[in-house]
Amino acid sequence: MQKFDAVLFDCDGVLVDSEAISAAVMRDLLSIRGWEMTQEDCLSLLHGKALKDLAPLIAERTGDVVDEAWMVEFRALRDVQLDRHVRAVPHIHEALIALQSGGLRMACASGADRVKIELQLARTGLAPFFAGRIFSGHEVARNKPWPDVYLAAAEGLGVAPERCAVVEDSVTGVRAGVAAGARVFGYAPLAGAEALRAAGAGRVLNSMAELTQALASPLT
Structure with a gap:
């Protein structure tokens, strides 16, 4: 059988x-907002997690409200890089x-x-x-x-x-x-x-x- x-x-x-590509986009986006981390740390943070589940931590570290507009911005930047490099x-x-x-x-x-x-x-x-x-x-x-x-x-x-x-x-x-x-x-x-x-x-x-x-x- x-x-x-x-x-x-x-x-x-x-x-x-694709994981490293998405992590690099997130790392750069968070860096602009004052949360500096290495590529490895960002990859570990994102791996297997939905963005909305990270919203409270991102808000705590950057002061940003991770609303629909925030997620749309990230996804647009991410998708450009994925289309080029995945x-x-x-x-x-x-x-x-x-x-x-x-x-x-x-x-x-x-x-x-x-x-x-x-x-x-x-x-x-x-x-x-x-x-x-x-x-x-x-x-x-x-x-x-x-x-x-x-x-x-x-x-x-x-x-x-x-x-x-x-x-x-x-x-x-x-x-x-x-x-x-x-x-x-x-x-x-x-x-x-x-x-x-x-x-x-x-x-x-x-x-x-x-x-x-x-x-x-x-x-x-």
Whole structure:
């Protein structure tokens, strides 16, 4: 019996190598407003988090009210840089082709806004793998770490959550996948294997070249 009927992918850091690009835009925006931090600190601050969840901290450190206008400004600057520089995660094209050939259904279930998701998938040539199967955390009642976006993706594919594998690179995202009842595979370049396992990932990958074999092997 096939272990999974569907694979649900996070977007940023899993399908596309975008985290450092967004962090650089945020770092520069906050620097103008008086909050200086390194690229590494800003990347750690943003990883796996929705902007609205950081609003109180940004307000505390800069005095800014992070309202809709603030978020629109950030997203506009971010999307320009993503359109110029975003790349696919290494080996993800080959992994998606193999999964598609094996008959597995696939969806992208991201905590990001739909404009960002679609821009990045189009820019990296990944959009055809997820046509009509993109789910945004901005379009459900609760974003990650709540399970809503993964539950919506499973329902959209017509697959029970427990028959889904989730691929995530952040602690927040792993928790969302676990809460949905899926089996979660961590991708470790940013969060680190230990943190992803502690959040509930059954297996942690260091390269997307490992994904197809990992999905076919028993979780430990």
